[in-house]
Amino acid sequence: MTSPANLTRPTPSGTINCCKPNNAPLPITDPSNPNIQRWPSLGLTLVHNFISPSEEAVMISAFHAIDPRKEGKKRISQHFGYHFDYTTFGASTTHFTPVPSYITDWVLPRLPLQARKDVPDQFTVQYYPPGSGIPPHVDTHSMFGEALYSLSFGSSVPMVFKMSGPNDARKMRLPKRSLVSSSTNSTSDSSTHPETLPSEQAASTGQLSPPSQEAETQSVSQDEESWELLLPARSLLLMQGPSRYGYTHGIRSRKTDVINGQTVPREGRYSITMRAVRRGDEIGCDCAYPGVCDARIREEQQQQEPGAERQG
Numbered sequence: 001m002t003s004p005a006n007l008t009r010p011t012p013s014g015t016i017n018c019c020k021p022n023n024a025p026l027p028i029t030d031p032s033n034p035n036i037q038r039w040p041s042l043g044l045t046l047v048h049n050f051i052s053p054s055e056e057a058v059m060i061s062a063f064h065a066i067d068p069r070k071e072g073k074k075r076i077s078q079h080f081g082y083h084f085d086y087t088t089f090g091a092s093t094t095h096f097t098p099v100p101s102y103i104t105d106w107v108l109p110r111l112p113l114q115a116r117k118d119v120p121d122q123f124t125v126q127y128y129p130p131g132s133g134i135p136p137h138v139d140t141h142s143m144f145g146e147a148l149y150s151l152s153f154g155s156s157v158p159m160v161f162k163m164s165g166p167n168d169a170r171k172m173r174l175p176k177r178s179l180v181s182s183s184t185n186s187t188s189d190s191s192t193h194p195e196t197l198p199s200e201q202a203a204s205t206g207q208l209s210p211p212s213q214e215a216e217t218q219s220v221s222q223d224e225e226s227w228e229l230l231l232p233a234r235s236l237l238l239m240q241g242p243s244r245y246g247y248t249h250g251i252r253s254r255k256t257d258v259i260n261g262q263t264v265p266r267e268g269r270y271s272i273t274m275r276a277v278r279r280g281d282e283i284g285c286d287c288a289y290p291g292v293c294d295a296r297i298r299e300e301q302q303q304q305e306p307g308a309e310r311q312g
C-alpha cells in the first residue's frame with residue numbers, strides 16, 4: 001500500500017511547513033521511491049511496505065510463540081540484543097539476548113542507515129492489544145544513537161507528535177515512577193526495558209511521562225499543537241533531529257481511530273523499536289532541546305547535589 005500517511009491533527013505554524021486543510025505537516029515523497037515519505041524539517045521518514053504480508057504473519061507468530069496473550073489491556077514487551085548495565089550506565093557487553101532471525105534477516109538489512117554506528121543493537125518488540133497505547137515520551141537522548149526506528153505490523157495506528165514544552169521538562173525532573181510494561185520473555189525484566197534506563201532510575205529523565213501501565217490511563221493530551229501520523233501496518237518510521245530530540249511521541253489509548261474520516265476500531269498492533277546503544281565516550285547529548293535532554297538534566301542534578309564540584 002502506498003497511500004500517503006494520514007495527518008489528522010493540526011500543528012502550529014512556525015518551523016514546520018504546513019498545509020491545508022488541516023494545517024498538518026506535509027510529507028515529500030521520494031521521487032525515486034513512492035514508498036518513502038519524508039518530513040525533512042522534522043527529521044521524520046516513513047517507509048511503506050517495509051516488510052511483506054507473509055513476513056508480517058511470521059513475525060506475529062514468533063511473538064506469540066513466546067507469549068500467547070492477545071487479550072488484556074497491557075502492552076506486552078519482548079527484548080532482544082544488549083541489556084542495560086546499571087553500574088556503568090551503558091550497555092552490558094555480556095548480558096545479551098539473541099536477536100530473532102526475522103529481525104536479522106528481514107529488518108536489519110533493509111534499514112535506511114546513515115552510518116555504521118547507527119546499526120541498531122537493541123530491539124523492543126511490543127504488542128498493543130486493541131485500545132492500548134503508549135504515553136507521550138521522548139526516548140532517552142544520551143544512551144542511544146540519533147536514529148530511532150519503529151516498525152509497525154499487525155494493524156495501523158496514529159502516532160501523536162507534539163513539540164515538548166515546559167510541562168514536559170518539568171515532568172522529566174519529577175522522581176521516577178513505575179515504568180514497566182508487561183514483559184514476558186526471559187530477558188525482559190524491568191532493568192532491560194529501554195523505558196527504564198539508568199538515567200531514569202537515577203534522575204527520572206529517560207522518557208517523558210514514561211510508558212508505564214499506570215500511565216497508560218493518562219491519555220495523550222488533545223491539544224492544538226499535537227498532530228497525528230498514521231503508521232500503516234508494515235511501515236517503518238525513522239525519527240531523527242527534531243522528531244527524535246524535541247518532540248514527544250505517543251499513542252492514545254482508545255477503542256477507535258478516525259482514519260480518512262472513517263471511524264475504525266483499533267486492532268492489535270505490534271511494533272519493533274530499534275536503537276543503537278551508545279557506549280563509553282559516545283554517551284551524551286548536545287541537542288538543541290535541553291529541557292527534555294537526560295544528559296543536561298543529569299548535569300543539572302549533579303550540580304545541585306551537596307558536595308558536587310561547581311565550576312566557575
Ligand SMILES: O=C(O)CCC(=O)C(=O)O
Pocket residue numbers: 124126134139150151152249270271273
Ligand atoms: O510502538 C511504537 O511504534 C513506538 C514505541 C515507542 O515509542 C518506544 O518503545 O519508545
Ligand SMILES: [Fe+2]
Pocket residue numbers: 137138139249
Ligand atoms: Fe519511543
